[in-house]
Amino acid sequence: MRPTLTRLSKSLLPSLREAPKDAQLPSHALSIRAGLIRQVGAGLYELLPMGRKVLRHIETIVREELDAEGAQEILMPGVLPAEYLRESGRWESFGDVLCRFKDRKGADLALSPTHEEIVTDIARRELRSYRQLPVMLYQVQTKFRDEPRPRGGLLRGREFIMKDAYSFDVDEAAALQSYERMRKAYTRIFTRLGLDFRVVDADSGAMGGSRSAEFQILARSGEDKLVTCSACAYAANAEVATSGTAEASAAASATAATAATGPGSIPAMTRVATPGVTDMQSAIAALGEGHTLDNALKTLVVEHQGKPVALVLRGDHELNLVKLSTVLGAPVALASRERVQALVGANPGSIGPVNFPGRVIVDPQAAALAHTSCGANETDAHLVHVVYGRDYEGEITDIRMVEAGDPCPRCGASLSEHRGIEGGHIFVLGTHYSKKMSAHFTDENGEELPFVMGCYGIGMTRLIAAIIEQHHDAAGIRWPASVAPFDVVLVPISKRAESEEVVTALSESLREQGLSVLIDDRNERPGVKFKDAELFGIPLRVTLGDRGLEAGQAEVTERRSGETTAVALGDAAAHLKRMHLGLMQGLE
Ligand SMILES: [Zn+2]
Structure with a gap:
């Protein structure tokens, strides 16, 4: 064709x-x-x-x-x-x-x-x-x-x-x-x-x-x-x-639990009043010094087969509903505030895994916290000095969203x-x-x-x-050569008599080289033509100006790099063909 x-x-x-x-x-x-x-x-x-x-x-x-x-x-x-x-x-x-x-x-x-x-x-x-x-x-x-x-x-x-x-x-x-x-x-x-x-x-x-x-x-x-x-x-x-931390931290959590059950390690679990707490942020604020999101437990509730299921995560981690649906074998959604109140008997801001009235699923990263806090399943009350294996237990399963910096599950390098x-x-x-x-x-x-x-x-x-x-800059599109609407845009900006003849001859030579050509023959200022050539994103631009025509040269500009070279008119078509081939080879 x-x-x-x-x-x-x-x-x-x-x-x-x-x-x-x-x-x-x-x-x-x-x-x-x-x-x-x-x-x-x-x-x-x-x-x-x-x-x-x-x-x-x-x-x-x-x-x-x-x-x-x-x-x-x-x-x-x-x-x-x-x-x-x-x-x-x-x-x-x-x-x-x-x-x-x-x-x-x-x-x-x-x-x-x-x-x-x-x-x-x-x-x-x-x-x-x-x-x-x-x-x-x-x-x-x-x-x-x-x-x-x-x-x-x-x-x-x-x-x-x-x-x-x-x-x-x-x-x-x-x-x-x-x-x-x-x-x-x-x-x-x-x-x-x-x-x-x-x-x-x-x-x-x-x-x-x-x-x-x-x-x-x-x-x-x-x-x-x-x-x-x-x-x-x-x-x-x-x-x-998944992240490489899943197995590593399951082991760590077991160790933490063992250490905690040893004599004199961590104080006994204690109930504290947290009036007006509605979410993690306000719970951390109410518990005061020494309590941060990454050492607290976040407990979410879903309803599965008519029963509440507690999902325990580290406070700064996000639940992954797709993973959870795989664990439960059915798609689930978080229970509404009213539903949590009805199922557990407490406000969602005060839910926790200790004595939870239903199944408890614990993310390994949450179980690994040696010493933590959580809701008491009683509105406006929390528990501190909570230890997995001593104060609560659950099924340890990866249910959180992976984050940047987590280790790769295959090789351990950092994920981005x-x-x-x-x-x-x-x-x-x-x-x-x-x-x-x-x-x-x-x-x-x-x-x-x-x-x-x-x-x-x-x-x-x-x-x-x-x-x-993926392929644009402030001036416009930068099409990869394989999909560009045209291979070359010819931009004549000379008023010299021979201009039209040169443009016609060059565009025919380019077609013989197998390149598709757009000629900007509009009666517009050079600045307008250059702006549109950049906006259209055609990989190669040929500018034909007064000085060039006088010297028998064309200016060739590559859209991607912005580099411009002067080429003798007689060689221009072959030169552009070589440049185009180079661009195409970069896509193999
Ligand atoms: Zn890797």
Whole structure:
């Protein structure tokens, strides 16, 4: 395909000096200012030509890498008959995220939020034998999810474009091989897109899979909290991350308890009045000198199977509800103040593990406190000189959020915290959908077995925003060469007669080198053209001015480094081709 040549004066490539007030994130503001997107409604955007070009380049990379793994592209409808979602139970369980409507005959339909049911139906109709497996199908298609809080432009829209892929295998071992192939393909895709990312262990949440990982793009504006190790490859979503302190401190707590039960070590537990205390901060203030958050117990209450469960943490630590749900085997939420009062008989500010009327789960870091304080399960009363193993006991289990500085669970080096944007997610789904929908194949012994499935998503439009989050400066976007809407922007600023001829000749030579070119032929001041070239973020800029034309030279500026060099006009196209190759090689 011949690379494009676009004249700015005759194009829909609008630039804006200011972004709308609600565009707080750099990617949101810049994608509006550089004319990539415009808002149509809440969480609904149109892609203008600049945005569409970037998406097309992302799509090309994704297709190349998936096709290389033997995946086959299909296209499923954006409107789904309810019967498929009823088979899996998701017609109900999707809740308000699913946009439901009726057609003229009164049949229930939904806008597709994802396609597991439809693709499972393809497999049960079209695949019969183990000899046909593995099969990997994918599509690049529009999804709609009625998110309560769409935000950040393309980062979390209600309608968005997704690449979703699905694998069908004979058994779990084969499904894991498909999963590993996709993991490698995703790693190549995200590398070629110029993204700084981490592959993190994730909670498979509502999908119910046996193995999953997220491809998290590091960005300050990310919604997800991650911890990563500086020394090894360990990376995890803070929702599920463990820390090396878990085992170490469980041992320490046992030691502390033993020491405490020895004669004369720690004074006997004592009750103190703490009138008006409602939370940890006010409890610490009421207990006075020597009491701090990191040597006090924080006790939270959840209701599980109609009974109260106490969750004991060090005062400065945060509860991890995902870990807790795994421990209890069901999703739980903290009990309201009224519920705590009803279940325990005390105000939530005065709850503690000593004589708690129910199950007690203790984080190892809390149990390790040699000498601590806690609520007395009696409103306006606390206990001091409290020792684990002497005054209270419980199930010691890691239920806290990991923090920066905690030791890595694999190698012990210090963990650091990042925020991330989820760019991709891969799952082994198992037989969840194939069993529910009776999607079977015949194995070599003639036995009917459910397909073992995997599913793999990439938020395509979200990636546009994520790339900008990582690749911008105060002046605008700095596209990685692999996805840039144009390779070169030509900026003629000379009024000399030969200028037009030189521009035409150079742009043709650049196209012959396989480079796409944007010519800023607008009747604007040089300063305006330079500002827009930086805002658009095209990797290479060629400036043709009076002095240069006189000397037979062009000025070449690299957007990323800002470096400018003078190049003889006759060599300019070859020179730019070499620079472009260099930029592309940096993305391999
Ligand atoms: Zn490590």
